[in-house]
Amino acid sequence: MQNHPVYTDNDPQTEYSTLNLGPTHPATHGVFQNVLTLDGERIVSGVSTIGYIHRAFEKIAEHRPFYQITPLTDRMNYCSSPINNMGWHMTVEKLLGIQMPKRVDYMRIIIMELARISDHIICNGVLGVDTGAFTGFLYMMKYREDIYEIYEEICGSRLTTNVGRIGGFERNFNHILFEKTRKFLKEFPVALKEFEALFNRNRIFVDRTKDVAAVTAEDALSYSWSGPLLRAAGVDYDVRAMEPYSSYDEFDFEVPVGTNGDVYNRFLVRNEEMWQSLRLIEQALKKIEKEPSDVFHADVPEFYLPPKEDVYNNMEALIYHFKIVMGEIPTPNTEVYHSVEGANGELGFYLVNDGGRSPYRLHFRRPSFINYQMYAPMSRGMLLSDAIINMSSLNIIAGELDA
């Protein structure tokens, strides 16, 4: 059926068994399948099948106005959907040449770093679960719930947030959001320290994850890896540091880098990134206090919907509202590529516009998709249990894998 190389050791006694890992399986985090050929416990070869949750986002995006594409981006990496939303908005703002006020940048950084923490909580917690340690996961889930409540204050939804608008946010941060964020900043470091104490020097965990699926920097770069995986292999490529967007260059943070790219390194890099995200949120909260507190969007009436009261009372607002919804506003006829540091790596948006209200072509550069292609070649020769741990540490989100 499919040609994948068959390994033989010329021994007529060797029998291989085929194991169908997925698409519905408790160890695969999402719907994707691996057909493994096993020699006892050792994987001889694997064939990945993806596309179970392909929803044709790129095709749909060609038929939707820019602001209606945001809910599509939510559903790619649904564990950290604000990052996808903001990345898309920044792409459109780059295309339209909109400058964001500083306060909006800081608000975006707070939400994006909370999303990054939320994604890493899942990845590291579930990595623990896959090694058999349920406790860490359960303790950390409470903080994920706290993050969802913070999202709820700004946009009303918890998982697929559709947060923000092209030009900023739909409403200002209220005092409840700031209180919840400050409470989170006080309580979460305690839990994260406990989580690290539970795992970092735990004999069983270290034995299961150290030197498993080690990857050299050359291999990682050759397979276009990005994000915590590439950084665990030793390459300090972080889009926030290399091409700062949303005022990241004003902030003081470090990019954690590992050594040999094994599962233990990836776990530690993600933990350390959570600490750095907490630093960023603290700095953003301090910087926000210095900005005028009523600014939550850029002054672009051609692309940012006016408030409804103005639409009913003010002629210009009515005209802008009509033009935005009906797509009468011309947009530049050019192309743009913008990338943000998603929780899994470089999340890129390649937007080719033709001057109308929908893109001519929109392509999502999805890090999970590109990271996952190394999984089958990498698992050759691995024990099955190591391959499961490897898959957990790659943090493959099925929504982003298939789009």
Place this chain on the structure above:
Amino acid sequence: MSKITNEELLSSIKGKFDADVTHVSEPFGLLTLETSRERIIDLLTFLKTDAALQFIYLTDITAIHYPESEKQIGIIYHLHSLVNNVRIRIKVFVADGDVTMPTATVLWNGANWMERETYDFYGVVFEGHPDLRRILNVDDMTVFPMRKEYPLEDPNRVDKRDYFFGR
């Protein structure tokens, strides 16, 4: 922020590939150029292996379809030089009856699935690819769905007729 300006980059490319590099532009500071199918692998190899440029990171391969043009399908490569912090975009246009390209998997392993996705959605056959088959769609699909002639919704469905709210 980048250590090489777009002018220097363009001049070192033009030094080797003068006639083969056309339609140079810089939308939003990203040097974009077009080349031909025959020279694309040489150009990518030069960009990857040149000691000063070092475009060792393949960001993405994708495609685009302009049905009105003479050469309808464009294959677009985004490269990134991490050392110099500069990106480049290279486009190759091919005509509709003859949509084949040499594979970039000889340079980057990461091009494998990117080219499979481009084949799946646009029908671009990458010669020399180790395993060119569909990746996100069903294996027995006969059409290439991202092409402009393929409709977004199935016009033959009878169960989604919405008389009052139309489409």
